[in-house]
Amino acid sequence: MKIIVCVKQVPDTNEVRIDPVKGTLIRDGVPSILNPDDGNALEAALQIKDADPDTEVAVLTMGPPQAAHMLRECLAMGADTAYLLSDRVFGGADTCATSTTLAAGIRKAGGADLIFAGRQAIDGDTAQVGPQVAQRLGISVVTYVQKSHLEKGKAVVQRQLEDGYEVIEVETPCLLTAVKELNSPRYMSVGGIVDACGKEITVWDHNAVGLDPSDCGLNASPTQVFRSFTPPPKGKGEMLGGNVQEMCSTLVSRLREKHYI
Amino acid sequence: MAVNIVKEKCRGCSICVKNCPFEAITMENKLAVIGSACTGCGVCVDKCPFKAIEKTEQEKKTEDLSRYQGVWVFAEQREGKIMPVVAELLGEGRRLANEVGCELCAVLCGFGVEALAEELFAFGADKVYLAEHRELENYRTDAYTKVINDAIEAYRPEIVLLGATHIGRDLGPCLAVKAGTGLTADCTRLEIDPEDKKLRQTRPAFGGNLMATIICPNHRPQMSTVRPGVMKKAPYEKGRRGEVIRLEVNFREGDIRTRVLETVKNIKERVSLTDAEIIVSGGMGLGKPEGFELLKLLADKLGGIIAASRAAVDAGWIDHAYQVGQTGTTVKPKIYIACGISGAIQHVAGMQDSERIIAINTNENAPIFEVADYGIVGDLYQVIPALIEELDK
Numbered sequence: 001m002k003i004i005v006c007v008k009q010v011p012d013t014n015e016v017r018i019d020p021v022k023g024t025l026i027r028d029g030v031p032s033i034l035n036p037d038d039g040n041a042l043e044a045a046l047q048i049k050d051a052d053p054d055t056e057v058a059v060l061t062m063g064p065p066q067a068a069h070m071l072r073e074c075l076a077m078g079a080d081t082a083y084l085l086s087d088r089v090f091g092g093a094d095t096c097a098t099s100t101t102l103a104a105g106i107r108k109a110g111g112a113d114l115i116f117a118g119r120q121a122i123d124g125d126t127a128q129v130g131p132q133v134a135q136r137l138g139i140s141v142v143t144y145v146q147k148s149h150l151e152k153g154k155a156v157v158q159r160q161l162e163d164g165y166e167v168i169e170v171e172t173p174c175l176l177t178a179v180k181e182l183n184s185p186r187y188m189s190v191g192g193i194v195d196a197c198g199k200e201i202t203v204w205d206h207n208a209v210g211l212d213p214s215d216c217g218l219n220a221s222p223t224q225v226f227r228s229f230t231p232p233p234k235g236k237g238e239m240l241g242g243n244v245q246e247m248c249s250t251l252v253s254r255l256r257e258k259h260y261i
Numbered sequence: 262m263a264v265n266i267v268k269e270k271c272r273g274c275s276i277c278v279k280n281c282p283f284e285a286i287t288m289e290n291k292l293a294v295i296g297s298a299c300t301g302c303g304v305c306v307d308k309c310p311f312k313a314i315e316k317t318e319q320e321k322k323t324e325d326l327s328r329y330q331g332v333w334v335f336a337e338q339r340e341g342k343i344m345p346v347v348a349e350l351l352g353e354g355r356r357l358a359n360e361v362g363c364e365l366c367a368v369l370c371g372f373g374v375e376a377l378a379e380e381l382f383a384f385g386a387d388k389v390y391l392a393e394h395r396e397l398e399n400y401r402t403d404a405y406t407k408v409i410n411d412a413i414e415a416y417r418p419e420i421v422l423l424g425a426t427h428i429g430r431d432l433g434p435c436l437a438v439k440a441g442t443g444l445t446a447d448c449t450r451l452e453i454d455p456e457d458k459k460l461r462q463t464r465p466a467f468g469g470n471l472m473a474t475i476i477c478p479n480h481r482p483q484m485s486t487v488r489p490g491v492m493k494k495a496p497y498e499k500g501r502r503g504e505v506i507r508l509e510v511n512f513r514e515g516d517i518r519t520r521v522l523e524t525v526k527n528i529k530e531r532v533s534l535t536d537a538e539i540i541v542s543g544g545m546g547l548g549k550p551e552g553f554e555l556l557k558l559l560a561d562k563l564g565g566i567i568a569a570s571r572a573a574v575d576a577g578w579i580d581h582a583y584q585v586g587q588t589g590t591t592v593k594p595k596i597y598i599a600c601g602i603s604g605a606i607q608h609v610a611g612m613q614d615s616e617r618i619i620a621i622n623t624n625e626n627a628p629i630f631e632v633a634d635y636g637i638v639g640d641l642y643q644v645i646p647a648l649i650e651e652l653d654k
Contacts, residue, residue, distance in 0.1 A: 011283075011284065011467075013467060013470070013607075032284070063297070064285075064297050064298050086297065088296075091285075091295075091296065091298065091299050092299050092300060092301045094443060095444070096437065096438065096442075096443055096444070099438065123283075123466070123467055124446075124466060125446065125447060125465075125466070125587065126446035127430045128430075128433070128434035128437070128444060129434075130434075131435050132434045132435070132437070134435075135406075135435050135439065136438060140402070140403060140518035140519055141402055143427075143431045156522070159427075160427065161428075162426065163527060164524065164525045164526040164527040166399075166522075166523070166525075167522040167523040168519050168520065168522065169519065169522055170520075171518045171519075218301060222441075222442050222443030222479065223443035223444070223445055223475050223476070223477045224476055224477075225300060225301045225302045225303060225474070226474040228282075228302040228304050228471055228473045229474075230470065231472050231613075236631075237630070237633045238634065238636070239625075239630065239638070240635055240636065244644055245651075247637045248637075248644065248647040248651040251619065251635055251637065251651075252654075255617070258617075260596055260616070261563060
């Protein structure tokens with residue numbers, strides 16, 4: 001059985017702060033990490049490998065050369081092989097173009113019986129790339145997977161909904177996108193780190209995966225960023241003073257004055 | 262649109278490197294170089310003091326876009342009930358349709374749901390495209406994608422809006438690939454460019470730290486998913502009429518590759534954070550799950566409901582359905598009372614549009630006070646009982 005896990009290196013947006021005076025992003029010292037949902041996707045694949053050691057787990061990403069660090073982490077967690085799609089022409093890709101490149105990478109890697117991806121990446125929060133890769137490969141997809149179980153020729157999964165979940169049976173090969181409720185990603189093991197150092201990371205450019213530059217990156221992106229801006233900071237509110245009773249009394253009278261209560 | 266460095270003007274000051282939200286710029290031989298992580302956001306263009314960064318538009322030959330007309334709204338139904346976000350999409354869709362000067366239509370899929378068309382007309386739809394089939398009773402990716410994509414090919418809408426629900430965020434990306442167009446996720450603002458009538462889609466990016474306005478200039482339809490609870494609901498006009506257009510639905514063996522075996526509801530009483538006018542929300546500062554009982558007393562007193570930060574949900578104190586924030590629900594009540602919530606950016610992104618924000622926290626430096634209209638530094642276990650007492654007066 002072969003499993004491919006699509007992963008992404010992202011800046012840790014939890015660490016990002018806004019400069020309260022300038023209203024700009026403070027990005028100094030923000031670390032790059034494996035996207036959290038992708039950690040759950042990888043863990044799901046590794047658990048299948050734990051139960052059946054004949055399973056091969058490959059990780060695949062599109063990104064700049066530095067993304068190799070994250071792939072090395074994935075190898076240290078237990079993945080067998082790693083592929084990095086890296087090329088200047090992949091730059092500026094929206095989800096549509098990204099899915100084309102990832103799908104080409106998956107084909108080049110020989111396809112898979114099962115593909116996992118994280119539900120969404122914390123730097124974009126679109127949740128679009130997973131289902132779009134599945135569409136490009138012509139396989140079925142289940143998003144928001146919080147529990148999964150493999151059977152012969154199919155997977156039985158729980159798909160999270162806002163107020164519960166659905167139990168879905170899906171034919172394999174298929175692509176499943178993982179939410180954090182699916183599992184707890186393991187840490188890298190010492191042995192894993194040692195093994196990871198000896199493993200090669202395969203790097204592919206557009207030629208290697210048989211894509212024309214017009215099918216990649218900005219050129220192949222229907223959506224474009226028209227402009228970006230930091231949301232205007234809100235005016236400073238009022239800090240209430242006095243003891244607890246006084247503060248509560250002021251608050252209630254302020255709200256009553258303005259007819260909020 | 263591509264961002265390029267004008268080498269002759271670049272002085273190597275590296276201001277752009279520090280300001281790039283995506284770490285896409287590096288310095289090589291004292292010149293800025295744009296790397297493959299560039300998303301074309303253009304933040305660096307304004308930051309460069311030497312006007313050495315340019316953003317260029319790419320002209321492309323494309324098909325005749327004027328063949329695409331009308332604003333479509335995906336009328337998501339579950340168990341025969343229209344989802345609340347649909348009325349919001351119709352409200353927003355009406356405004357867009359008026360500005361473009363076209364019709365507002367709804368696409369309704371299900372089984373035995375024709376009666377719902379009346380509701381969609383009442384919320385402002387001029388036409389309802391109706392697909393009814395046993396296989397469409399529950400949402401399934403393959404079935405809904407096929408039927409709606411066939412309708413898009415046949416009727417060519419200019420704009421397609423979906424709610425950013427767990428269903429809309431599954432269907433949208435699949436439809437966009439099938440239709441060969443772009444999709445902008447989780448929009449919080451939609452506008453029509455007054456000059457060329459194209460759709461401008463604004464969404465939070467980067468954990469809510471950055472807003473990006475996205476366009477889809479050369480492909481149709483222009484597609485967006487819209488966050489529930491953000492747009493204003495369409496007014497309900499009882500008895501308003503419209504036209505029902507039945508879509509032909511045929512499935513072949515192998516078209517639908519999933520089966521829904523069971524649907525399970527987690528919570529009996531549905532938490533409707535998006536509809537609440539008053540929300541009392543708790544975070545790590547509660548210290549224990551029982552803290553929510555105290556918040557409930559205050560919420561009941563005010564006629565509101567309780568909610569939670571991600572930290573409190575992750576601690577296992579309360580169900581995920583109560584979570585407000587980037588990965589939870591976006592809310593904009595009249596009053597939002599944040600109790601023991603530090604105010605991480607992800608949380609603030611989900612509640613900053615509340616009309617009045619009240620923060621109660623022991624740490625006077627907590628970031629929550631930066632978005633609060635009224636701040637109380639103190640122990641919530643003293644403040645809330647005092648507040649309840651004050652409200653009784």
